Amino acid sequence: MSLVAPTVIQKVSGETLTEVPDLLAVEEPLEIRLGFGPIDNRQQKPVSVTMRTPGNDEELAMGFLFTEGIIHQPADIISCRHCVQDAEKEGNVLRVELKPDVVVDWSRLERNTFTSSSCGLCGKATIEAVRALTPGPLASDFTVEVSILHSLSERVRETQLAFAYTGGIHAAALFDANGKLLLVREDIGRHNALDKLIGAAFWQNWLPLSQFGIFLSGRIGVELVQKSWMAGVPLLAAVGAPSSLAVQMAREAQLTLAGFVRNDRFNLYSEPARVRITQLA
Structure with missing residues (x-):
């Protein structure tokens, strides 16, 4: 599947209307299914349906399953591939086969999927649920020069091929202390782009990403x-x-959070010491 789809639009400029070709970001559903259980009693269960931009679907699935605490290492996975049996859903169903000895805690998927605004969890319960899955507050000595953060928006934009054509797609980028961009993933969904990025790092055994931003x-x-x-x-x-x-969760995690990073400005909401600033007002 393509990242973009052609269309024809009516473009209005002032009082003038013109028919012109255009490109749209593709949005398609992806159903993630798990294959699990002992060799003599394998089972299959759908665990998530997300609207995404096709591409890097395997990374999206692995990133989602890792951040939900279902898998912990690449060795937990036997295979990860699109299902071909259902012609109507071709390319939109991905089955992840887990090793027979991987025990799935289904309550984690029910408790820790926060993408729905109707999940019913208050902020305190949300943070407590995540804390139970993590090693605890982050203790990384990672730091970065302020100039690197200032440069990221433009440099990441230059790598976004799908955004350049559509203007309607998000990116997540992994960078090191020198500002080098190591991975960039795009998707129409913000959380999907991040899942793809984390899934790619997970598969390359880079986790935990303690020396990256x-x-x-x-x-x-x-x-x-x-x-x-x-x-x-x-x-x-x-x-x-x-x-x-x-912000509340970032402070609990001792994770440095920077927002509004554009036009040589940004705000720091937590753990500011990881950003090296030479001049203070």
């Missing part, structure tokens, strides 16, 4: 802080604003 192209919701905390990321920066619960 992550840059996001949108706002920072609590689920993005949760995923970053699970992956061991000490610094999370974004173009947009964080929510109150995102």
